[in-house]
Every structure is written in structure tokens, then in C-alpha cells.
Amino acid sequence: MAPFTPFPPRPPRPTQAPSFTAALTALLLGEGCAGCGAPGGRVCAECADALAPRPHRCAAREGCPPAWAAGRYTGADRALLLAYKHRRIRSLSGPLAARLAGAARVAAPRAGPLLLVPVPARPRGVRRRGYDPVALLARRAAELLGTPARPVRAVRALRQVRAVADQVGLGRAERYGNLRGALAARPDRLARAGCRRVLLVDDVLTTGATLAEAARALRAAGAAVHGAAVLAERGRRAASRSLYPQSGKDPPTLVHRRLCTRIRQVGKGPHLTSAG
Structure with missing residues (x-):
């Protein structure tokens, strides 16, 4: 026993x-x-799978050009984007650019030359990081999208012409007011590119105020804004919450x-x- x-x-x-x-x-x-x-x-492996582009048409927003997003601003999508932007992990630019390119293919399916124009980061943020995160993604996405039959170039054809307040925590009307008249096109860069067909590029779409202002500035310079491609769309409910500090x-x-x-x-x- x-x-x-x-x-x-x-x-x-x-x-x-x-x-x-x-x-x-x-x-x-x-x-x-x-x-x-x-x-x-x-x-x-799990987060890499989450980075696979799953483009969807974004909900319409006032003044915003038609936009497609590669995913939602939640879970691993959000964490990886924040790591790239705020922890300066530039090695993530490759997979994030591939994700952005997936949304751009759907946003601008028609053949012909195309310019990817990134929304410019605030100068203070560029100085802090040492680079413009969206401009880097646009350049790498253009390399993935371009073919001999369909040249695609990334052109930094927008600039900030006045200071703006931090957008975090602002409502829709406040964001539109904060950004109105804040951007201007660079006609010389558009002329050198030899193409007027533009797809705007940004990281996160919230209220649409940023893309609306960018489209206004480019159209004033004679560009034909076809639409926009973003990495993630932020839900309406989450738009009023401050999820991270700009530190x-x-x-x-x-x-x-x-x-x-x-x-x-x-x-x-x-x-x-x-x-x-």
C-alpha cells in the first residue's frame, strides 16, 4: 500500500x-x-500577423477626402504604431510601410503616375525624433507600390505655416479650428514631380480635420487629390480620449x-x- x-x-x-x-x-x-x-x-509572430493589411473604407468625415485604412487603432496595431512613433523604433518602418501600401493600393487602384504626399509632422516632433515618421513610411510605401508601368513617388509637398496646438484631447470642431490655414503646399516640389495626381498619407484618421486641411492646401496649388491612405482609423468613441502623452x-x-x-x-x- x-x-x-x-x-x-x-x-x-x-x-x-x-x-x-x-x-x-x-x-x-x-x-x-x-x-x-x-x-x-x-x-x-502574433503581432506580425496583426500587421497584415486589412484595408477598409473609412467612414465619411466633413471635408475629408475619401480615405482607406489598413486597420483599426486598437490592440497590436496601436501598440506597434506608438512604438514606431514615440519609442523611435525605426526598424518597424518596413512592416508598417507594407501595411500602408496595402491601403494605398485600394485607395488608388487606377493605373497612372501617382504621388504619395505625407501629412507633415510638427517641426518640434521632427527635431525630437530626428526624422518625420509619416514621411519615412510614405517613401518606403512608394518603393513597394511603384512599377515601370505605374511610377509612384513620395513627395513632401506640404509644409506647416503656423504653429498649432496639440490635437490630443480636442473635439472635432476644435481640431478643425486648430488646423484651419495651418498647411500650405510646395508648388515647386509638385512641379518637379511632374504629376498632379495625389494620394494623401497619414498615420491615424480621427476626425478628418488634418486630411481636410491637407487636401485644401494641395487643391489650392492645383493638385488633384484622389483620396487618402492611413495606417489606422480611430473610432468615434475613442476620438475624445487622450490615450498617450506626446512625451x-x-x-x-x-x-x-x-x-x-x-x-x-x-x-x-x-x-x-x-x-x-
């Missing part, structure tokens, strides 16, 4: 699971997935949530409750 044991033996821990220390180190040092924080690389870093609550997720996944340490 087997001896009585009050508790069954504890099963051995899986040897393949990463330790809490390794997961924490990867997260804090930026060695994990930019989308979910999983250690092992910049983008894990170049992840907000503390986002870091906390990702850290708690990793703690639960590796099965070590206490199950913390996320704040916020």
Missing part, C-alpha cells in the same frame, strides 16, 4: 518558459516585442499593463492589478 501523502506532488515547472527576470529585462530594455512585450524579438515615451499605465501581462504569462511573481 502506498504511503499517504496529504498533497499531490507539485508538477515540475516548464523549462521552456522564460524567467520573470528575463521577461522584465527584455521589457525594460526594449528587447521584447514592440506590440505585446513578449521577449525574443522586435515583433512576435516620446509610453505612459506609465501602459508600461504597467504590459509588465503585468508578462508576469501572468511567465507564471511567476504576484498577479498585480493594473492601475487605470
